Structures are given as structure tokens and as C-alpha cells.
Amino acid sequence: MKRVLIASGQRGLMSNLDMVLKHWGYRPLSSSHRDDICGLLQATDPELVIFDAPWLRKHASDLLHLVPQMEQQATRLAVLDDCKEVLPHLSACLPYQKIPSDIFSLYGLTQAVLQNHPRRRLRTGVHLPGMLRRDGRPWDLTQIQTLGTGGMFIRSGYRLHHSETLRLCVPLFGMKEELEALGRVVYEIHPTMENNYMQGYGIEFTSLSAQSRQSLSRFVAGCFVRELEHPHPQSQPRFQAFSNARRIDYSLDAFAL
Structure with missing residues (x-):
């Protein structure tokens, strides 16, 4: 299990990072204390280290004695920072990636750094009804299995073709909105015993x-929070109305279960 070390003085941020990273299959190691972070850096060789900006500004000088070890191990560093202020660098050989403090940016970071075949965008299970329209044909009902900011995975009773253009309609329950978009087919999964048909x-x-x-x-983001609340698909409400969807804040230090 890949380890992610988190250094932050914000208890709520650390708690949310722990919860999200565990959900994605990583092992988070977190602390606000300088000595704990230094000890973990020496003992664990984490695959990724995430600082929040205030913690790094306060404790960068305390980490300098560990720079040779981190350089040798090519430690990957990232900083959560929603501001544009200058941050201290530990070493020219240890560049850090600066990202906004939100779920989508964290997902992109962990995929890019920790996965051999990274996904570009977060997606989550939804099990929603939807509509699609092929060129010159009437609207057809479909079932949306997963949904993300870049696309979705659907089941359809009709044979679709690679690169085929579709008009799509997705109900955003709880928001009193329907998402209308254009899309194209990028891959097909055929039923086999190995993928449970x-x-x-x-x-x-x-x-x-x-x-x-x-x-x-x-x-x-609302669907993702529901997924954290109900990690087992069979325990998730099938068509839960997200009555608070308009108020969802997907910044890592703000959302709460």
C-alpha cells in the first residue's frame, strides 16, 4: 500500500485527507508536529509528501537536515495552497507541485504521482437514469453507472460505435437541473466472466x-461525499436526492460528513 505523508496544522484538513486517501486505497500518515514529521520522513520513505502551505512556511528550516536523504530517495513533494504567495523551497533538487486544496486537484495529484496508468479526472458511482440521442434518432433511456467531470460510463441496450457523437441529458438530483452535453464514445467494455459480465x-x-x-x-462532489458515507455500493441509496448539492464545498478543509 502506497504511503502518503501529510504535514498540516489544520485538524479538519488532516482528518479529511486521511479519510479521502484511505478511500482511494492509500496509507496516510499524518501529523501536525515537526518531530513526528521528521521521524516519519526518516523511517518510512513515503511515496508522496503533502504539506499545507502554513505548515511548510513555519517548519521548512526544520526539515533542512533531511534534504540529503529526500534527494537520494527522490521524494515527491506537494503543497496545498490556495494563495499565490511565495513558498520556501527545501532544495533545487526537490521541486514541489503546488495545487489548490480541493478534492479534484488532490485526485489529479495522486493519480499523476502514484499510479502507473493515471486517470485524468475524478469519477464516482451514481446509478442514475439518463437519456442519449444518436444522430437522427429519437431519445433513448440509458443507465449511468459512473459519472465524473470529464465523462461517464453507461449501460445501453443499443450498440454504439467508437467515436460516435451523442447528445446527452443527465438529471442532477437535488439541484433541480438537467445537464445537457455533447459527448463521444471512447471505449467499450464487453461482458466476460473476468469482469463479472x-x-x-x-x-x-x-x-x-x-x-x-x-x-x-x-x-x-456530492456523490463522492455520499460514497464516503456509504463505502459499500449495496448500502448506498439508489436515487438519493442531494438536497444540499448546491451547498457542497469540495475544498478539502471545508467538506464534512
Whole structure:
């Protein structure tokens, strides 16, 4: 299990990072204390170290004696920072990646650093009804299995073709909105014994308005929080109305279960 070391003085942020990283299959090691972080850096050789910006500004000088070890191990560093202020560098050989403190940016970071075949965008299980329309044909009902900010995976009773363009309609329950978008088929999964006879199509969104993208991000964040609350699919409400979807804040130090 890949280890992620978290250094932060914000208790709520650390708790949320721990919860999210465990959900994604990583082993988080977190502390606000300088001595704990130094000890963990010496003893564990984590695959990724995440600082929050205030902690790094306060304790960067306390980490300097560990720089040779981190350089030798090529430790990957990241800083959560929503500001544009200058941050201290530990070493020219230890660049850090600066990212906003939100779920989507954290997902992109962990995928890029920790996965051999990274996904570009967060997606989550939804099990929603939806509608699709092929060129020159009437609307068809489909089932949306997973949904993300970049696309979705659907089951369809109709044979779709690679790169086929579709018009899509997705109900955003709890937000009193419907997402309308254009998409294209990017892959197909054929049912086999190995994949438990799963069948469907991966759809990439090719056209979304700025407002639709914002609404989709909030809805996906709401679905993700539900997934954290109900980690086993059979325990998730099938069509839960996200009555608080408009108020979902997907910053890591703000959302709470």
C-alpha cells in the first residue's frame, strides 16, 4: 500500500485527507508536529509528501537536515495552497507541485504521482437514469453507472460505435437541473466472466458550458461525499436526492460528513 505523508496544522484538513486517501486505497500518515514529521520522513520513505502551505512556511528550516536523504530517495513533494504567495523551497533538487486544496486537484495529484496508468479526472458511482440521442434518432433511456467531470460510463441496450457523437441529458438530483452535453464514445467494455459480465460504454464530454461544468463539479462532489458515507455500493441509496448539492464545498478543509 502506497504511503502518503501529510504535514498540516489544520485538524479538519488532516482528518479529511486521511479519510479521502484511505478511500482511494492509500496509507496516510499524518501529523501536525515537526518531530513526528521528521521521524516519519526518516523511517518510512513515503511515496508522496503533502504539506499545507502554513505548515511548510513555519517548519521548512526544520526539515533542512533531511534534504540529503529526500534527494537520494527522490521524494515527491506537494503543497496545498490556495494563495499565490511565495513558498520556501527545501532544495533545487526537490521541486514541489503546488495545487489548490480541493478534492479534484488532490485526485489529479495522486493519480499523476502514484499510479502507473493515471486517470485524468475524478469519477464516482451514481446509478442514475439518463437519456442519449444518436444522430437522427429519437431519445433513448440509458443507465449511468459512473459519472465524473470529464465523462461517464453507461449501460445501453443499443450498440454504439467508437467515436460516435451523442447528445446527452443527465438529471442532477437535488439541484433541480438537467445537464445537457455533447459527448463521444471512447471505449467499450464487453461482458466476460473476468469482469463479472459488465457491459457498457465510456463517454467523454466534448462540449460543456461553464455553468454546466460548475454544476457537474458540485454534483460529483456530492456523490463522492455520499460514497464516503456509504463505502459499500449495496448500502448506498439508489436515487438519493442531494438536497444540499448546491451547498457542497469540495475544498478539502471545508467538506464534512
